[in-house]
Amino acid sequence: MIIFSIAARELRSLFLSPLAWTILAVVQFILAYLFLAQIDVFLQVQPRLAALEGAPGMTELVVVPLFGSAAILLLLVVPLVTMRLVSEERKAQTMSLLFSAPISMTEIIIGKYLGIMGFLLITLALIALMPLTLLLGGALDGGMLFSGLLGLALLLGSFAAVGLFMSTLSAQPAVAAISTFGVLLLLWILDWVGNNSSGEIKGIFGYLSMLRHYELLLKGMFDSSDVIYYLLLIMVFLVLSVHRLDADRIQR
Amino acid sequence: MKAQVLVSVEHLYRYYGGACALNDVSFDVNRGEVLGFLGPNGAGKSTTMQILSGNLAPSTGRVLINGMDIVKQPRQAKAALGYLPDQPPLYRELTVNEYLQYCARLHRLPRGEHRVAIDRAKQRCGLTEVGKRLIGNLSKGYQQRVGIAQAIVHMPALVILDEPTVGLDPIQMREIRALIRELSSEHGVILSTHILPEIQATCDRVQIINKGRLVLSDTLAGLQARMHSSSMVVALHKMPPMAELAALPGVGSVELLAEGHRVRLHHTSEQNPAEALVERAVQQGWGLHELIPECVSLEQIFVDITRTEPHEVTDVTRDEAA
Structure with a gap:
């Protein structure tokens, strides 16, 4: 499949540059630090929690905050990996290789998207390894962990x-x-x-916010409307990208 | 000779904002033909090449490659073409082999044919020894060759090369020209360049574009006939009266050159007075010791055409056919 060829090249080029490795290392390092700090907190409060009925467990006190910080960190990092996708090809004038090959714009965009998603899913897998190590000494809420991972992947x-x-x-x-x-x-x-305005506006803006939907998924509340929100967002921007690339030929 | 039309370009216009970069450009390219595209900088050469390769859409007009419209049926049309832009589209972080492999995949070659196709392209472009090296580490000449290899790896019916010999040394230039000639046995080739000897060495047909208009379209043979134009310089020891020279059959006008014993004879292109002149000179004992037919260089034609304001397309091939 041609889409996968494009995706594979994208991923390969990423890992041939130090950028991808640096990003993986930095993200991993910072999150590992936060993770350990969170465990420390958990160990301190654990005796008191044991006395409580229906107290929050390890997943809620360690994994959820970890994924919350991961989202913020990746918000800073993702632009650095996506920035080169098309603009660098434009700058190096390699775009014409794709344009003069028998491939549609949609295939180019989806190929590039899958390539970058490959990298981001690798990042996600490395992040997921941290909570999984907790299984060595305790039990995790599987559903909550899964819904958090799904939320992070969609994000x-x-x-x-x-x-x-x-x-x-x-x-x-x-x-x-x-x-x-x-x-x-x-x-x-x-x-x-x-926060300051009245009901309707608050509702619309609240719905549009990525944070809101992510928080719900993090809490383990799997609502298909949240998933659809992300899928729609992805679709919209991919379609816009295809159109933008198409417009390249028409006026430059 | 009825050749198969590979590319037909019909009334191409292209505007950049208000500026008109291409103005009613039409031409055909046949299979097995090398078409040279000549023009000063900014004349619209690269724009034409980009439109032909589907990188740019024409404002109006259409391009058919193998009968497929490049805008309406891009996939079928693009399958038949290989394109080298003026900047070779190379991924510097890949090796030559990886890069060509990627190109073969983009052009949807069946997986089993990749090896053969890549080896053939490398062999033709003289890249066999550098297959495992990173493109970014190769010299400019080799990078240019990788660019050409990329354009021919899938054996397209049409190869479009935009200034393929820029940055090459003279030996490499000759190799590339030989390669272009070799390609023309199986592919149609469109070559854009501003290097005149390159056109003379490789092309069957020449088109000159200036300010977005096609100002000349002729076969190389036709151009060469035009270059053997209509004057000769003659040196005589004993100068006869001018009127006697002017009376020779075919001679239009006579011009005495500064040295005193040389004249320039202008004549019609149909009738060459050289033979009559020599006969007469021997009979009368004029002491003829030099006779030089004057050639106009391609450069001269190029300069003449691109300098004068074009009003009409001089299409000699079509005139001759009519």
Whole structure:
């Protein structure tokens, strides 16, 4: 399949540059630190919790905060990996290789998206290893862990789609990175606006915010509407990217 | 000779904002033909190449490759073409083998044929020894060759090369020209360049584009006939009266050159007065010791055409056919 060839090349090029390795290392290091700090807190409060009826468990006190910080950290990091997707090919003028091959724009975009998702899922797998080590000394809430991982995966998928679109807008990777970061942050904090205003606006902005849906999934509340929200977001930005790439040929 | 039409370009226009980069460009390319595309910088060469390769959509007009419209049936049309842009589209972090493998996949070659296709392309472009090296570490000349290999790896019916010999040393240039000639046995080739000897060495047909308009389209043979134009310089020891020279059959006008015993004879292209002149010179004892037919270089034609404001397309091939 041609889409997978494009995805494979994208992933390969990522790992041939030090960028991917650096990002994996930094993310892993910071999250490991937070993870250990969280466990420390948990161990301190554990005796008191044992006395309580229906007290929060290890998953809620360690894994959920870890995934919460992972989301923020990845919001900062994803623009750095997605920025080069299209803009660097434009800058190096390698885009014409794809344009003059018998491939549709949709295949190019999906190929690139899958390539970057491959990298982000590797990152996710490495993050997931941390909570899994807790199984050595205790029990985890499997459902909650799964819904958290799903939430993080969908979140990364949306980050990547936004990043890909921003990358199709510019020939400068740095510009793509900064604008991706801006859009992601805006989508993240959108529901803050709701705090002061009345019901309806609060509802709309709250719904649009990525944070809101992620929080629900983190709490272990699997609602298909949250999943659909992310899938829609991904679709919208992928379709926009295809159109943007198509427009390249028509006016430059 | 009725050759098979591989590419037909019909009334191409392309605007960049208000500026018109291409103005009513139409031409055909046949199978097994090398078409040279010539023009000064900014004349619209690269724009034409980009449109032909589907990298750019024409504002109006259409391009058919193998009968397929490049805008409406891009997949079928693009399957038949290989394109080398003026900047070779190389991924510097890949090795030559990996890169060509990727290109073969992009062009949907069956997996089993990859090895053979890649080996053939490498062998043709002289890349056999550098297959395992990173493209980024290769010299400019080798990178250019990888670019060409990329354009021919899937054996397309049409190869479009935009200034393929830029940055090459003279030996490599000759090799690339030989390669282009070799390609023309199986592929149609469109070659854009501003290097005139390259056109003379490789092309069957030449088109000159200036300010977005096609100002000349001729076979190389036709151009060469045009280059053997209509004057000769003659040196005589004993200069006869001008009127006597002017009376020779075919001579239009006579021009005395500064040295005093040389004249330039302008004549019609149908009738060459050289033979009559020599006969007469021997009879009358004029002491003829030099006779030089003057050639206009391709460069001269190029300069003449691109400097004067074009009003009409001089399409000699079509005139001759009519």
